[in-house]
Amino acid sequence: xxxxxxxxxxxxxxxxxxxxxxxxxxxxxxxxxxxxxxxxxxxxxxxxxxxxxxxxxxxxxxxxxxxxxxxxxxxxxxxxxxxxxxxxxxxxxxxxxxxxxxxxxxxxxxxxxxxxxxxxxxxxxxxxxxxxxxxxxxxxxxxxxxxxxxxxxxxxxxxxxxxxxxxxxxxxxxxxxxxxxxxxxxxxxxxxxxxxxxxxxxxxxxxxxxxxxxxxxxxxxxxxxxxxxxxxxxxxxxxxxxxxxxxxxxxxxx
Ligand SMILES: Nc1ncnc2c1ncn2[C@@H]1O[C@H](COP(=O)(O)OP(=O)(O)OP(=O)(O)O)[C@@H](O)[C@H]1O
Numbered sequence: 142x143x144x145x146x147x148x149x150x151x152x153x154x155x156x157x158x159x160x161x162x163x164x165x166x167x168x169x170x171x172x173x174x175x176x177x178x179x180x181x182x183x184x185x186x187x188x189x190x191x192x193x194x195x196x197x198x199x200x201x202x203x204x205x206x207x208x209x210x211x212x213x214x215x216x217x218x219x220x221x222x223x224x225x226x227x228x229x230x231x232x233x234x235x236x237x238x239x240x241x242x243x244x245x246x247x248x249x250x251x252x253x254x255x256x257x258x259x260x261x262x263x264x265x266x267x268x269x270x271x272x273x274x275x276x277x278x279x280x281x282x283x284x285x286x287x288x289x290x291x292x293x294x295x296x297x298x299x300x301x302x303x304x305x306x307x308x309x310x311x312x313x314x315x316x317x318x319x320x321x322x323x324x325x326x327x328x329x330x331x332x333x334x335x336x337x338x339x340x341x342x343x344x345x346x347x348x349x350x351x352x353x354x355x356x357x358x359x360x361x362x363x364x365x366x367x368x369x370x371x372x373x374x375x376x377x378x379x380x381x382x383x384x385x386x387x388x389x390x391x392x393x394x395x
Contacts, residue, residue: 164368174342175359177347178361178362253307275307279300294323334357351394363382363384
């Protein structure tokens, strides 16, 4: 495993009086696949969203590749980053949403080309060439001229993964990437994520797929009530859980 790529320290987040994250520490190293499991409402999506500043933290620090997300240190004080700077940082972080979030009026190829051209100012020809290579990687070369509405959910999610990769992210975040899919389409999306894991992509995956966690995760993080109650290799957390909350969760889902 390489250097620390994502670092969360004492992260807290409330929505009104609902305290959703209650002091989360997390470290993700380059090339590591971290799978976050936990009951519904435990704060998994919120945790993921703090990593690219889609949610602003109330307390604690988040950094990606050594850069503070949302804040800059000046002397010993923290100053909030301007929106432009947050957007720049976000281009180093790929995010794959549950519901794909493709642009409906753009073709598959245009969806993948859009971010590197608009957010990273890459030349169009170069972005197109890279997008075609990524569509080949997710097995969708023949669909480059189709519109999202003509694709299955699994195909749309594979386009969304290609789009996230087009930014050459330092880390790729997945928020329940298969939970909006019909069961028969889940496998094709998980296969793409497994392929990325094998090639050393740094990833944080929030999912309910315990089998996937067992097969792919280097580290399983179990979140409950906004705190990490247990973390470690899948062989330990899933097969020999130490915390009663982890045991209770696994007895329901396995
Ligand atoms: N933007 C928001 N405004 C208000 N409350 C929110 C917001 N986002 C999340 N919450 C609340 O935070 C809590 C945790 O939500 P979160 O989506 O992070 O949990 P989760 O573990 O991902 O759940 P699930 O597995 O059901 O997706 C929930 O009570 C939710 O209602």
